[in-house]
Amino acid sequence: xxxxxxxxxxxxxxxxxxxxxxxxxxxxxxxxxxxxxxxxxxxxxxxxxxxxxxxxxxxxxxxxxxxxxxxxxxxxxxxxxxxxxxxxxxxxxxxxxxxxxxxxxxxxxxxxxxxxxxxxxxxxxxxxxxxxxxxxxxxxxxxxxxxxxxxxxxxxxxxxxxxxxxxxxxxxxxxxxxxxxxxxxxxxxxxxxx
Amino acid sequence: xxxxxxxxxxxxxxxxxxxxxxxxxxxxxxxxxxxxxxxxxxxxxxxxxxxxxxxxxxxxxxxxxxxxxxxxxxxxxxxxxxxxxxxxxxxxxxxxxxxxxxxxxxxxxxxxxxxxxxxxxxxxxxxxxxxxxxxxxxxxxxxxxxxxxxxxxxxxxxxxxxxxxxxxxxxxxxxxxxxxxxxxxxxxxxxxxx
Numbered sequence: 001x002x003x004x005x006x007x008x009x010x011x012x013x014x015x016x017x018x019x020x021x022x023x024x025x026x027x028x029x030x031x032x033x034x035x036x037x038x039x040x041x042x043x044x045x046x047x048x049x050x051x052x053x054x055x056x057x058x059x060x061x062x063x064x065x066x067x068x069x070x071x072x073x074x075x076x077x078x079x080x081x082x083x084x085x086x087x088x089x090x091x092x093x094x095x096x097x098x099x100x101x102x103x104x105x106x107x108x109x110x111x112x113x114x115x116x117x118x119x120x121x122x123x124x125x126x127x128x129x130x131x132x133x134x135x136x137x138x139x140x141x142x143x144x145x146x147x148x149x150x151x152x153x154x155x156x157x158x159x160x161x162x163x164x165x166x167x168x169x170x171x172x173x174x175x176x177x178x179x180x181x182x183x184x185x186x187x188x189x190x191x192x193x194x
Numbered sequence: 195x196x197x198x199x200x201x202x203x204x205x206x207x208x209x210x211x212x213x214x215x216x217x218x219x220x221x222x223x224x225x226x227x228x229x230x231x232x233x234x235x236x237x238x239x240x241x242x243x244x245x246x247x248x249x250x251x252x253x254x255x256x257x258x259x260x261x262x263x264x265x266x267x268x269x270x271x272x273x274x275x276x277x278x279x280x281x282x283x284x285x286x287x288x289x290x291x292x293x294x295x296x297x298x299x300x301x302x303x304x305x306x307x308x309x310x311x312x313x314x315x316x317x318x319x320x321x322x323x324x325x326x327x328x329x330x331x332x333x334x335x336x337x338x339x340x341x342x343x344x345x346x347x348x349x350x351x352x353x354x355x356x357x358x359x360x361x362x363x364x365x366x367x368x369x370x371x372x373x374x375x376x377x378x379x380x381x382x383x384x385x386x387x388x
Contacts, residue, residue: 103300183377
């Protein structure tokens, strides 16, 4: 099967292009060049840059939600700090995609229903099954905050943290997220097996 | 002084127009009509809809940050639930402005430094003075989450909360925000007077 491989190449090239040039710098020609494909091959699968952007965001989200939904933390085999460090790191490595996602959400006024069901829902469901309904809101808030912190510019992050040391700021953010998350329903409840 | 009064009229009309028609529906002609002014008067102060939008967002933010920075909660004369209920209500009443703010931030990649210093900074500073440096991050996160929840569409809010009752969803959100905020440094520290 050549198709899935080609799609992977395109999405992976588009992700790199996005991180280097931002949403507005996304060009089919440059993505094709980076993937070692012809522009025609890219437009065959993704007719416009909007299609390409949507698919790239979806691919990142899928990776993020999979990581969260299947994290060993659920099995008590990892810590809250580890799952948050992993997720924050993933979001920071994909800052422009996180930004693109926020941009589209704010532009449209809401996440589309399809997008929603395909994305965070399985993670929130798993949280609710393990820790009761209040865990949904907690999961949503912590995920949102982690993404938002990852997407902050360096200057903003330093301003929010009130420090001039970027490494210290990242540590403060992780510690802050852990403290916030630690007040969640998992702190007082053992996971229920569904 | 006629000028401040005219500006107030324009901003107030623009706010109403925004809530009714959204960012993309903002028109100088309609704002002027609603304010009982000529389009020329509006464009004299705000040459483009972007100027008008920026000023309207700034005015809302100022109102929001003033409310937070001067809330009786700081004097121990109100509850965490009250300050969060007040802020959530204000943001919900200005959903389109909150959305416009998120949209611009996501588009630009960060809040401009000027905007930042003029906005949340005094509130975060007051928190840090009263409760130490960790209170900055807490304040920032709770404010961000409250705004984000206020801006969610009805369907999203119901999906996140896992309920079909909108009033119940709003109550769950407030309760969630109070629980989150209650884990902040104010829970264990009395406010220090600067």
